[in-house]
Amino acid sequence: MSLLVVGTVAFDTVKTPYGSAREVLGGSAAYFAAAASYFTPVRIVAVVGEDFGEAPMRLLGERGIDTSGIEIARGKTFRWAGEYSEDLNDRTTHATHLNVLETFRPRLRKEDVGADRLFLGNIDPALQAEVLRHVKPGLSACDTMNFWIERKNPDLKRLLAQVDGLVINDAEARMLAGEINTVVAAQRLLGLGLRFLVIKRGEYGAALFTNGHYFAVPAYPVERPVDPTGAGDSFAGGFMGHLARAGAADGRALRAAMIYGSVLASFCVEDFSLRRLLDLSERSIEERARRLRGFLSLDEPTVS
């Protein structure tokens, strides 16, 4: 099944206790698409500046990602710079230059309409809603962040009544629901009209809430995490990628998708930028998925 992602493509400058990277490929749509590309054909709708260049475009293209929906606008590519704490759990943003993102309006082509699966990355919820209205996908999910929760709350709530799913961070879920307790927060968010809600918990994994059901998946344990940037977007990419591949979104498919989300996030953090994500094999993905299923099994797997 076809999967369309609308989001950001960026140049990131990142410092972690394990090293640093300058002006490297990043952005929610890039991480998402790279992760999802192992499961299904992916198309990106995004904007970059004239300085983007051919090399990063080629990197994405080599993974079979359709980049023809990435608009090249006058101006510079969106840039983010930040630094992570010793345990990688906290980050400080040093600079955010929206550049071409400031006036971004997703341009949809005829072939984008009716995509089977749509993921609305973290952009203005009014734009997310506009895309959703045009694409009319078989299944849709979105992400968001504190900035939009504070500044565009009514738009965001309207969007949530229209999408099927929300894939969001722990802290942002609580903020959006106005409730500290995750269980109560989840119920409130489902009450806005969502069919499913994925709450990402960083190194503690992620939880899936649907009406009357709950599923939790641990983070795949990584010995040498290097850079957590994009882990949440990679989770979403693995998750939606599997849902596209499965051609289903019932309880069983959603649970399997959580496994793949966790697996792709675990690869993402093993290197800076999309380096590790762009260099995986289906075999290595399936191997981690198998091990992760073993971490949930009530019987100890015979092979660890």
Place this chain on the structure above:
Amino acid sequence: MSLLVVGTVAFDTVKTPYGSAREVLGGSAAYFAAAASYFTPVRIVAVVGEDFGEAPMRLLGERGIDTSGIEIARGKTFRWAGEYSEDLNDRTTHATHLNVLETFRPRLRKEDVGADRLFLGNIDPALQAEVLRHVKPGLSACDTMNFWIERKNPDLKRLLAQVDGLVINDAEARMLAGEINTVVAAQRLLGLGLRFLVIKRGEYGAALFTNGHYFAVPAYPVERPVDPTGAGDSFAGGFMGHLARAGAADGRALRAAMIYGSVLASFCVEDFSLRRLLDLSERSIEERARRLRGFLSLDEPTVS
């Protein structure tokens, strides 16, 4: 199988955003024993002061807990007072009065020797080792805290080479291993000679590490947590209680024990002190265990 716990019995004064409780029954051994009492006969070895009184002793006795090993020493019972943050994740200690605990040396009777299962609650690791040497149990596990990690590190390391398992908080596991990454920390701790390691992660559940295997259990989602005091000890009680009931400690038994640990911790936080823990039914425990297994299942349970 018989289960012996050595630890503290205390009077706690607790304030949380949901209320407060003054001079109520607490302490690691009390929480542990209450949780374990639903699975197997439990004996407590601990010390209290002359002010302890009959009422709390009767509360424990009514759960079938053998309190005859609780020594009544001259002086006052150990007291702790503290307050929890809005989200219940952080706590500030207002007062710790060791009182009779200061000179506590566990008194073991003939009948304590050869107990099938032994849990060494959070006391001086030299005393924990002494108890272990005398009891020579079929299976043993211990807890510890930052105070002992800092002050009695060599004693603690020696103890860890002798017990079968360690049940410990996330932050303390990292501190003890001298390593921020949980996976690497777990490997180091197993390397000290442990057969199994349980890392408790509060609202994120707990993880089991054995040689070559990993298992993660989410916290049972509680809508109205009131007081997290004793949740970790209740986890340990449910965990060791199930291991005693099962009469086994293989991979399958350890995984099932994690489920019961999580279930008992979830009941513990629903009220102050041991109120909820002392008032459970086997049916309500099994019901939560069934639901929790469903949260791990790759197939959505037919009844939620």
